[in-house]
Amino acid sequence: MQMSVDNEGTARKDHTTDGADGASWGAEWDDEYAPVVRAAGRQIKLWREAAGLTQEELGQAIGYSLGMVSAVERARRLPHPEFLAKADEVLGAGGKLVAMKEDVAEARYPKKVRDLARLEAEATEMGSYNNHNITGLLQTEEYARALFSMRRPAHSEDDLERYVSARLARQEIFTRKPTPTLTFVQEEVTLRRPLGGRMILRRQLEHLLEIGQLRHVEIQVMPTDREDHAGMGGQLHVLKLRDGTAVGYSEAQLNTRLVSDPREVQLLELRYGIIRAQALSPRESLAFIEKLLGEMT
Known part of the structure; x- marks a missing residue:
């Protein structure tokens, strides 16, 4: 939480209750879930390269665009559970990508x-x-x-x-x-x-x-x-x-x-x-x- 100080010098914590407003309108990967987001993208990239597929080929195989695959690997977008499940199957990850589903799902919330x-x-x-x-x-x-x-x-x-x-x-x-x-x-x-x-x-x-x-x-x-x-x-x-x-x-x-x-x-x-x-x-x-x-x- 972000700390603020009122006019009496008392420190207080501020956050929005709906996650819709705030000083920044960008992705909020600067908290404790940033490693989760980066790890998910890194693992998908490693498994893709090991399978000898390009980003475009992986996207075609799992029904997602090249831009989406690229954004996920660069930790600019979070993969949906369906993305992880399909990528796991296509890349032969044996459940290792699907295992990240719960952590990634929680990271989706602001x-x-x-x-x-x-x-x-x-x-x-x-x-x-x-x-x-x-x-x-x-x-x-x-x-x-x-x-x-x-x-x-x-x-x-x-x-x-x-x-x-x-x-x-x-x-x-x-x-x-x-x-x-x-x-x-x-x-x-x-x-x-x-x-x-x-x-x-x-x-x-x-x-x-x-x-x-x-x-x-x-x-x-x-x-x-x-x-x-x-x-x-x-x-x-x-x-x-x-x-x-x-x-x-x-x-x-x-x-x-x-x-x-x-x-x-x-x-x-x-x-x-x-x-x-x-x-x-x-x-x-x-x-x-x-x-x-x-x-x-």
């Missing part, structure tokens, strides 16, 4: 997303308040794709797929054991804004109803007509970790501010507790979402 996923993996409780779109953990694939497609500067098709895959991978938090307690508060406007189109929103609302039935998940709606609202400072997230500590983070345009100071975390927890108290109850919220669905027919 570092910023891996940082957040590691925090979520340690969480026993997590609370999330969102005010401009459905939070990432609750998004359907097509809703997430629509959001990333709206980003400016525009993402390339490869980056778009990378970010969508990373977001969906984080959703394993709903099925992992032991199950954490997950609570979400969504502003009413996020349930009405048809990002990507009305059908995408409809399926997103249906997904919320399904997730909301899980015993360890509570989804609440903050009605727009509330006259008292503790969330005017923006969206926030709080996590309680296995070691008993707690962290929080709040999002801005380009970066997320990760908070570990106990006093500040306590403040975020207080605000989140009040926000939940001001919102509709989980039962009322699911009924509210069902009502919205009825209005769309």
Whole structure:
């Protein structure tokens, strides 16, 4: 994670929660996964040369372009699992290229997303308040794709797929054991804004109803007509970790501010507790979402 310093001189860690924004728009191979990316490309090149094939010949044999094979070997592009499987078979690698599949797959996710996923993996409780779109953990694939497609500067098709895959991978938090307690508060406007189109929103609302039935998940709606609202400072997230500590983070345009100071975390927890108290109850919220669905027919 990148370190930043606020105006009081306190060091904090910054990262984006969706992996879509940041100071650099290039490949992020400058972290601990850089050796994985380089090793994958080097191994493919060595096996190709040992087989006496050119990059173009390998590409034709496995159904990929010369440019893709070249980019993979130079560690400019990550090979898809299918690429590794086909190359392994064509080059007679005996499973040695396929064995890199899991490490390469994890390296596909932006570092910023891996940082957040590691925090979520340690969480026993997590609370999330969102005010401009459905939070990432609750998004359907097509809703997430629509959001990333709206980003400016525009993402390339490869980056778009990378970010969508990373977001969906984080959703394993709903099925992992032991199950954490997950609570979400969504502003009413996020349930009405048809990002990507009305059908995408409809399926997103249906997904919320399904997730909301899980015993360890509570989804609440903050009605727009509330006259008292503790969330005017923006969206926030709080996590309680296995070691008993707690962290929080709040999002801005380009970066997320990760908070570990106990006093500040306590403040975020207080605000989140009040926000939940001001919102509709989980039962009322699911009924509210069902009502919205009825209005769309």
